[in-house]
Amino acid sequence: MELYTYYRSTSSYRVRIALALKGLDFTAVPINLLVPKGGANRQPEYLAINPQGRVPTLRTDDGELLIQSPAIIEYLEERYPQAPLLSKDLATRAHERAVASIIGCDIHPLHNSSTQNLLKQWGHDEAQVLTWIGHWINQGLAAVEQLIGEKGYCFGDQPGIADTFLIPQLYAAERFKVSLDGYPRIRRVAELAAKHPAFIQAHPAHQPDTPAA
Ligand SMILES: N[C@@H](CCC(=O)N[C@@H](CS)C(=O)NCC(=O)O)C(=O)O
Numbered sequence: 001m002e003l004y005t006y007y008r009s010t011s012s013y014r015v016r017i018a019l020a021l022k023g024l025d026f027t028a029v030p031i032n033l034l035v036p037k038g039g040a041n042r043q044p045e046y047l048a049i050n051p052q053g054r055v056p057t058l059r060t061d062d063g064e065l066l067i068q069s070p071a072i073i074e075y076l077e078e079r080y081p082q083a084p085l086l087s088k089d090l091a092t093r094a095h096e097r098a099v100a101s102i103i104g105c106d107i108h109p110l111h112n113s114s115t116q117n118l119l120k121q122w123g124h125d126e127a128q129v130l131t132w133i134g135h136w137i138n139q140g141l142a143a144v145e146q147l148i149g150e151k152g153y154c155f156g157d158q159p160g161i162a163d164t165f166l167i168p169q170l171y172a173a174e175r176f177k178v179s180l181d182g183y184p185r186i187r188r189v190a191e192l193a194a195k196h197p198a199f200i201q202a203h204p205a206h207q208p209d210t211p212a213a
Contacts, residue, residue, distance in 0.1 A: 001026040004049065004057040006033050006041075007207035008175070010108060010168035011069040012056040016207075017164040018073045020198035022083045030209035031055050033113055070104055073161060085161040096155050099144050099162035103169045107140035111176065133176045141173070145183045153189055159196065167193045171204060 003019070003026045005012035019026055031046060033039045033055070040046055041053045050057040050067050058066045058075070066072045077085050086093045109115065111133040119129050144166065148154040154162035170190050173180060180187050193199040204210060 001061055002029050002059040004029045004031050004055055006031050006055050007210045008204040009055050010172050013168035013202055014069045014164045015056045015072050016202035017199055018076050020201045022080045028208050092155060096160055096162045099147055099154060100165040102140050102143055103165040107136055110136040134178050137173050137178045141183055145185050148185050153192060167199055
């Protein structure tokens, strides 16, 4: 498999975690979102692969091009059922997907690079953009804090889909200077993931396109 990825893209990071949790090998194809003139993601070669011009894209072993991290992760879950990312209990599965959706639908799109660029184009300065981002991250994480369990990962002793979304979101929270002080359950999950080999392998600090310090 090949994963079109950018080291600090949280959507790519989710898929990298899912691949690592399932023990699946892949080749990373870095797509630099920051290259001048719109970024490598906006070049015709990449638009032919992903018409939305975003990362991640997964090229499966069958040559299918899959886009959108939730769809990719659900594909991996169905195609490679080892180390399941969803619980057996149907209601718990819905809660796990709800946490993933809060992050993937209600937080991340509001601080994605294209959203930030538009806000800046409309005249908002860096401080205003950071306040905007902090507002949406805090609003979403406050709900996640209520929904996840009181011990272990988000929903039990093993990491699952909710964790694959939460940990990248916490990386973004740190990047945008959002404090996690008010979220003890979330901080507990973060501490567990920080010691888990799959989460370490998937971290933005350990990617082929991570800039040298
Ligand atoms: N909902 C999509 C979001 C993908 C997305 O927005 N990726 C960002 C990086 S995290 C991106 O490619 N941004 C570039 C752009 O918006 O032009 C997913 O989960 O895959």
